[in-house]
Amino acid sequence: MILVRIAIQTFGLALGQIWANKVRSLLTTLGVIIGVASVVAVIAALQGLRATVLQEFEKLGAKRVYIDGTLPRSQWHSGRWRDVQLKIDEVKAIRDRCESITSITPEWWGSYAVEYGDRKVAAAQTVGIWPTWHDIVGRQVIQGRPFTAIDDSERLFVCLINDKAIEELDLPREPVGEFILLAGRRFKVVGVVETVQLALFGGGDTSTEVFVPFGTAQVLNPDGWINDAWGSLASPDKVGDAKAEIGFVLSKMRNLRGGDEPTYQIEVLQQFIDQFNAMAAGITAGAGGIVGISLLVGGIGIMNIMLVSVSERTREIGLRKAIGARPMVVMIQFLVEAVTLCLAGGAIGLGVGQGLIMAIKAIPDSPLKDASVPAWAVLLAVGFSAGTGVIFGMFPAIKASRLDPIEALRHE
């Protein structure tokens, strides 16, 4: 109780002293200022960089999850691939039960002849999809309409095509409403799917593509199976959750026990995120080194000034003890002074760091335009500076608390 009161009173007095000796205090806390400013700036910059990089990944499909059935290597001779392929019930179960997956579509792959008038493509890539496919894969319908639930449930003979198909089949530039023959059956073209050129993930020459509702695809080939499924994550950092949830659902439905090898695989564009995180960790470690050194130097500065202060105020310490200050109280007093000094430095450092970040953000086209100082970095900076004060203020404070009052009062 008495210690808390003393600490609060001393804090106020110490602030007054810092204000009264502005230049000296500034120079003393320079190390702490630099340390805190750099830690704040680096954290904010990394946050900004991270936001930018994740946005890029999102465009490329960092939110996409790829799921398919696979035969573990040990079962290649005994098992059948057909048995481990995804079932439509499994895809629906993932859709309904995995919270980190916002939407999902199965993919059914085939290759059929397509005809329009006298033009024919012998083996056109044919994919059975759910309407969610466009958002998940990032290829929208640019003409006409996407499939509807009715297309799927009624197994209607409707299809979407791509630009390459229009070109190969010599369809009108606006092909919606035309009829084409797919595997010898009459399909109505209801829309055109955009062709996306991606530098990193898939590209080059596109082929003739025809999309049909997933339900309809099963009419084309009742023996066909679901090749794979694409899911969309709630956010790119939910990868771990998604893998765990999907794994749980599939293992349960496939009656896999703890030690069994999974008969499915879940892939994400995780490696890029991992690489980025590794790089960020490297930068953080490097910055941590700088911060550590400057806080060490700053701390030594604080210790020095506190030792000078103890020596200058020996008589005062003697008097305080003579009129009843316990050793612990004297220690707390000096410790609070050191911590206050460091906190003042930390506050200035926060300001400087904020200024640095604003300067960086002002650079046009900066990849760090989203940089901002998060609340936890502020707390970290405050914690670091207070910690420096405690660690480096401890020795002078103990020295003060151990002074013999008689000796101290005789000190010149």
Next chain:
Amino acid sequence: MTIRIRELSKVYKLGVERVHALRGVDLDIGKNEFVAIMGASGSGKSTLMNVLGCLDRPSRGVYELNGKPTHRMGAAQLARIRNEEIGFIFQSFELLNRATALKNVMLPMIYSRRHWRSARKRAKAALDRVGLADRMSHKPNQLSGGQRQRVAVARALVNEPSILLADEPTGNLDSVTTHEIIELFRQLHREGQTIVIVTHEEEVAANADRIVRLRDGRVLSDHPTAEDPIHRRWLAGAAAAAAEAALKEGLAEGAPA
């Protein structure tokens, strides 16, 4: 009995040498006494003062303050005794130069459990008691030596100590202010305050009820002031000197006649 001291000794180690500062002192001081402790330097009076003030612990012997055995107490307990039972007055005042008179007087109450809520009120009352009601917001460098010592007295009084310990309180003061401070002590004594004062000036000791003289760490004599032989001799000498001075003055005045 406010102070009860038995067989008190204090040994210092100075390198390999052992210095016997006190060698078995017995001393009782009652409530509302005004005692002067006198002795040449090296007689042990400063050591006795430090022990009385609980700044130092005896090597052997008993020191009870208001019945509490302080010789058995640890550092934190002694600090509390110093805070609540003892008021110190030092030769060089020991005021904090950064702080106003009022803040200086409030200082002991910062370390007190009893009075910190009423610290300001009590400090004002104490300053009023020593006649500095109009100097509360002055800093020590804006005050005269006598005023500074009054601030120190107010600081010593503010926690209502059972004893007031003054170590050469007039050592840094001129004769006019010495008189002022002595008057203040007499007034406090009349109001019931127990006072122990260390001094080497018979003039100052003359105001005490009782003089304890130390030599080589032992009590040499302990008499009421009026019966103390050394003091009586000094009084006689002073009276003779005064008479001589008066005579000279009288002769000088009488000469033209």
